[in-house]
Amino acid sequence: MIRIGMLTPSSNTCLEPVTYRLLDGARDLASAHFARVPVTRIALDGGSDAQFAAEPMLAAARQLADARVDVIAWNGTSGSWLGVDHDRQLAAAITAETGVPATTSTLALLDACAAYGVTRLGLAVPYTSDVAERIVTTYAAEGLDCALAEPFGVSDNEAFARIPETDVARQIEQAAADAHAVAVVCTNVYGAGAAAGLETTLGIPVFDSVTATLWKALDLAGAHPALDGHGDLLRSGSLRAGFQRVLTELRTAIGADRTTLRLDLPGHGLHVDLTAGEALGPGVRSIRRDAGLDQRRLNTVEWLERHRIPLVQPHFRDDPRPPQALIDVYGVRAQLLAPVVRDTDMTGWISAHSLAEREWSATGRAAMAAAIADVHHLLDTYGKAHAA
Known part of the structure; x- marks a missing residue:
């Protein structure tokens, strides 16, 4: 059985239960194991940025490596506003430190877009407008023309998980206009259930960050994921x-x-x-x-x-x-x-x-x-x- 190690924001209450639910029915395929790093607030300032420094991540990654995991994922989307190179360097540093293949939620979302040939991406995010606009700029540098649904305007990371799933679904629908796919960019938003259900209605893929992270981790570990019931990415990505x-x-x-x-x-x-x-x-x-x-x-x-x-x-x-x-x-x-x-x-x-x-x-x-x-x-x- 493959062991997936996930670095988790400390205030996140969504990604662990969602990941377990996504793996339900595939328990012989993989197990998920978590280590937390301090993250409580999302903003564009030095205090927020410091939460995503390499050393706390590497310390948590070393703990996961003790469990002999087959892959390590930073299950957070900070690279979406700090810059994709930040996440590329983080993944490389984790592998250099532990010898374990590594990825991040942002890298997983970009890989999902590449797999489906997406160049016009709708964005559903819970963040404040300035963070959301920074994400648009970051993804544009990766060749993605982004349409942004109205953000929820929240900065408290713990509060993201309190946004009703019905509101997330409406935001996904708003982001879908004239897009090749929609990405729910946050791993503490309950978007996975809404995403899978909306794909048929919208006729385009919906990439939830938690789902995308699990997909990429499984793929990187050689698990050949083809899981039904949770959207096209886990089935066919x-x-x-x-x-x-x-x-x-x-x-x-x-x-x-x-x-x-x-x-x-x-x-x-x-x-x-x-x-x-x-x-x-x-x-x-x-x-x-x-x-x-x-x-x-x-x-x-x-x-x-x-x-x-x-x-x-x-x-x-x-x-x-x-x-x-x-x-x-x-x-x-x-x-x-x-x-x-x-x-x-x-x-x-x-x-x-x-x-x-x-x-x-x-x-x-x-x-x-x-x-x-x-x-x-x-x-x-x-x-x-x-x-x-």
């Missing part, structure tokens, strides 16, 4: 993150401008008309959320379905022709497609796009074959329990 990694590595290896993966995997909320992942070169337009085409009826996809081998197109002068929108709207001039065949079904395919005509070398085709193998491995690891 690690699978999606794996897809992103495969596509990013493929794009670099093959020299493509864009790589995408499309899959029919209903148990993970995936269907081929929207991509399961996408990696982009600098300045290349995203195709991730364009659902304007019936993908299964495209000439190129029907060709893949018939032949079940890679389709190599150094140009588009020969059949099968791709959709004209791919050329006119997205500027694609060459592509390499490879099917993902599970048992007897073509579950999906990987696409590599070039904005200029080009030959696809044997090395590039080998990289595509390796990427397909990696997708199969991910589906075997994470996807079987939820396949159709």
Whole structure:
């Protein structure tokens, strides 16, 4: 069984019971263990900032390491206003001190956004307006355009847990307008239950900080989380993150401008008309959320379905022709497609796009074959329990 060590703000009364609830039904998978560090107030001043100094965190981390935990997480969102580098340095220091992999709530939220390709993020926070605006600035530096719901205006950390869950739900709904996802940024707010319930209504992921921290800790410890009943991140986030990694590595290896993966995997909320992942070169337009085409009826996809081998197109002068929108709207001039065949079904395919005509070398085709193998491995690891 995996042991998760969590550094907890001393005045937090939410994250421990919520974490236990999230792990209920997966007790053979992992156990959670907590050490507290003094945190009572959230503000933009030296006194508040001092609560998040490294040494108290490291002292608590050393205590957790005595329990031989497999991962240590700072279960607090202070990096969201102190700066992401603060948390990166903290995680590195914890690992250097204890030899245990480490993460934080802020790093987990950013990793969740990366896994789902989020660039427009709604924020639901309990803090004062100046702290909330600092979070917007911090996340903007990480490539996230944030829409901020009206903050609750609270600075007493213990009081965050007294905010009714119904109020948190309304704040999430307010933050969701025109967003790819919503993040509840605070680990002492009861957002996990509301987040999981609202995903279906809103049609977008909702990343609660407590849930995201547990997800990333499990993933970092190698637990392959695929837990039902608590929202998409715990069910499918690690699978999606794996897809992103495969596509990013493929794009670099093959020299493509864009790589995408499309899959029919209903148990993970995936269907081929929207991509399961996408990696982009600098300045290349995203195709991730364009659902304007019936993908299964495209000439190129029907060709893949018939032949079940890679389709190599150094140009588009020969059949099968791709959709004209791919050329006119997205500027694609060459592509390499490879099917993902599970048992007897073509579950999906990987696409590599070039904005200029080009030959696809044997090395590039080998990289595509390796990427397909990696997708199969991910589906075997994470996807079987939820396949159709």
